[in-house]
Amino acid sequence: MPETIDRVRIAILGASGYTGAELVRMLARHPAADLRVLTAERQAGKPLSDVFPHLGYLKMPDLVKVDQVDWSEIDFVFCGLPHGTTQEIIAALPHTLRIVDLSADFRLADAATYAEWYGHEHRAVELQREAVYGLTEFNRQGVRAARLVANPGCYPTATLIPLLPLLLDGLIESEDIIVDAKSGVSGAGRDAKQQNLFCEVSEGMHAYGVGHHRHMPEMEQELSLAAGKPVTMAFTPHLIPMNRGEFVTTYVRLAGGNTADDLRAALAARFENEPFVQVLGAGVVPHTKHVRGSNQIHISVFPDRLKGRAIVLSVIDNLVKGASGQAIQNMNVMLGLIETMGLEQAPLFP
Structure with missing residues (x-):
């Protein structure tokens, strides 16, 4: 410097x-x-x-x-x-x-x-x-x-960073991508809104934008570019009672006989020199508290009980990364x- x-x-x-x-x-x-x-x-x-x-x-x-x-x-x-x-x-x-x-x-x-x-x-x-x-x-x-x-957007960031390399390398199918996402209340902004009052959000959680959230076309735009063909995904966001943080669980169908270990190895190789991306070891679950206040994203991959499928987990601080x-x-x-x-x-x- x-x-x-x-x-x-x-x-x-x-x-x-x-x-x-x-x-x-x-x-x-x-x-x-x-x-x-x-x-x-x-x-x-x-x-x-x-x-x-x-x-x-x-x-x-x-x-x-x-x-x-x-x-x-x-x-x-x-x-x-x-x-x-x-x-x-x-x-x-x-x-x-x-x-x-x-x-x-x-x-x-x-x-x-x-x-x-x-x-x-x-x-x-x-x-x-x-x-x-x-x-x-x-x-x-x-x-x-x-x-x-x-x-x-915050949901696209947490979703796309692990998925794009897998699509670009042909390790997963572009069909049947299912994203279950959860965000802290700060993601809704600072304006006073009844649905964001403490009594409305504490001690519970709820889905919103079900079937029609505005981050869907943004994610599909980038996934389609990576796949080389139109991609339509399922995406449901949820509001959870914490200030900041985001946890995205993505269910994918494996391609060409690949395994969850193959996906994890590919992501580890792709992001080896990326300062803000950490691919966790086998069996390690990411936590939103482990990225809080930082520009980090933590990613993990697990095999699904359903044959030919894998589960990709990713966490970010929605206000930072x-x-x-x-x-x-x-x-x-x-x-x-x-x-x-x-x-x-x-x-x-x-």
Whole structure:
């Protein structure tokens, strides 16, 4: 690493949300990050400490509205605004800026598919065509050259990282992929919603988006590219009573006489030099607590009792590897920095 690093002037749009807070937390200790602007429409004018007291010790600029930003003072933008609100804002930004968008607005390559799943026409189609899907471990070359990176969703990240190599190598069939996923409540965002109140979520769990969750076309898009043909999957997400973390259980049909051990060996070889991907040994079950607060993903493979099938388990922190951590990982690649910069923190345990 060079003795001195040029600082990158950064704006975080939507800094009052959970992903915004995680970006501030990690970028505050990033050697190349100079946090210049934090926006929050409803909290504009407030110091960050009023919104996130745990970050009050940091010397950060006060929150402002997007239309108050002097873009000539910014090099890089993280956009953490809600889905559907991002397209027109990003389209209006100076073309000199490089951007990682954490919403779903630019993840789908096909505008018609976006309209079908999000209920309205895409408002920045040309920009959508320019966007690069930022699953870093599989698209570094595209991310490196991109001006706009669409950061993957949390469920797609935890699902695709173990599945894509298996499809690319022909180790599993592309049909009959079944994904059972569970996420902490922070995945639903910070806005007050009745279904996310403590009494609604504690001491129980429930499924949501059954049969029609918006992450389905995103996952099918990437799985189809890996398989070389259309892939339709079964996916059911569940909300569980914890703050953060995500556990994905995927049931797959083996191809060509392969075994669960073959899948595990292939994943271990594929990710041997990946700093954020750990493939666990035979019989080791991943735990969400073992990745909490980190940019890690832990993966394990088990044989199924059903002949010719295997079970793939993966865990991430939905706010870090599933959102802000992966966004910083993408920024590092885009700017030619060391990919792990600012992301070296170990998981929090217990």
